[in-house]
Amino acid sequence: MTNFSRRDFLYALGVLAAGTTVHMPSKAFGLTRKLRVTLVGTGVRGISFWGRRLVEQYPDLLEFVGLSDINPGRLEFAREYMKVDCPVFLDFDEMLNQVKPDLIIVCTKDSSHHTFIINGLKAGCDVLTEKPLTTDEVKAQAILDAERRSGKNLIVGFNYRWSPYMTKIKELLQNGEIGEVTSVDFNWYLNVHHGASYFRRWHGLMKDGGSLWIHKATHHFDLLNWWLDSDPEEVFAYGALEHYGSSGPFRGTNCRSCDHKTECQYYWDITKDKHAMQLYVANEEHDGYWRDGCVYRHEIDIYDKMSAQIKYANNTIVNYSLTTYSPFEGWRIAFNGQHGRIEAWLDIPWMKNEQLDQESLHAAEMEQATRDDMIHEPLVLYKNWNEYKIIQVGSERSGHGGGDRRLHDKLFKNPESADPYKHSAGIRDGVMSVLVGVAARKSITTNAPVKIATLTDLVPMVKRE
Missing domain, CATH: 3.40.50.720 (NAD(P)-binding Rossmann-like Domain)
Structure with a gap:
């Protein structure tokens, strides 16, 4: 080298x-x-x-x-x-x-x-x-x-960038289908299985994971930065801990030793998860880490409801929210442009009139499995003065919507293939996605907007390189 x-x-x-x-x-x-x-x-x-x-x-x-x-x-x-x-x-x-x-x-x-x-x-x-x-x-x-x-x-x-569904959104925006994007509404919902899992683990402590503004939402902020092809410039946010932690009706150390197994809706029997038992429980003696910690522990200090307004260097305004105890797991987004609007969503049950097994969905994600089952998901393209168009996007229910597999394939099978939608990301992308969450935390504490440029020596760019 x-x-x-x-x-x-x-x-x-x-x-x-x-x-x-x-x-x-x-x-x-x-x-x-x-x-x-x-x-x-x-x-x-x-x-x-x-x-x-x-x-x-x-x-x-x-x-x-x-x-x-x-x-x-x-x-x-x-x-x-x-x-x-x-x-x-x-x-x-x-x-x-x-x-x-x-x-x-x-x-x-x-x-x-x-x-x-x-x-x-x-x-x-x-x-x-x-x-x-x-x-x-x-x-x-x-x-x-x-x-x-x-x-x-x-x-x-x-890896989310690599999923076909996310890529289709990028394609439409990059091709100027709705003109200059002026505002975005972005809502992410973690169900009571997936959301609770963060509060069971080390992620529930600010000192370990920086809150879900960082650990989880960095995925979402990176998508926004990539879709909009601009750096964030200023953030104002609200957040609170009202559902988990000390807000709970009772508490214990972990689920296995808890006296409230029959009455706690968040009770999780880790003994039924062979992989978790072998990887974590069998090795607790070495570092004292409990994978099935109580979601109502007093030490939990991260937010469980979050909302932010993000102003981008290109003047786009984003309204973002993250819910950690939703009855379903999914997300939806709307891009408003000078010439139209794009609406997209995944796993919103009533949109397809279907009942998804939320616990099984979470288990499949935690297994880190890559499956090949293909599905088609719609998104809607509106153009001013015209009828809307429904676009069906081939996708899959595995590894961040197929992003995991495609990322690895790009790296190891087709490294020289073209990347017209700028899937590639480096250190600037990593820093900028984190800084949105950092700014949100600071905004909650100070009750004031926070400029991204005040956090590191990176200067927000209108058009990303």
């Missing part, structure tokens, strides 16, 4: 698309051998999507040469589950020194991403991190500085 030029770097970012992934085909990284990959953080996302799937799908392109985690039990389970024969390390820096990887994949707690990213870049490695990039503006600036000094690649794991 001594001859890895700036042009090669930009090409690599293009291939890496949606800000993500484990390695680049050999041309992108200038390698003529298998990519040497390490993984830090052996939770479910790490060992499945960024672990076992890569091992199974791309054995001729990459090899895992090390796994790292603070939990020795999860490390051993990860090695077995991923079907790899590589050393494991409790000390991340020791792993870097011993195995000399080309690429580090970071899947630890959000609050610790910056440590592994910065140390990895300093060690001369390329780094891929799961979203979100980090949890606050100070860590974001430190990452920016480290990436600039290193001359290495940093990629953020955005």
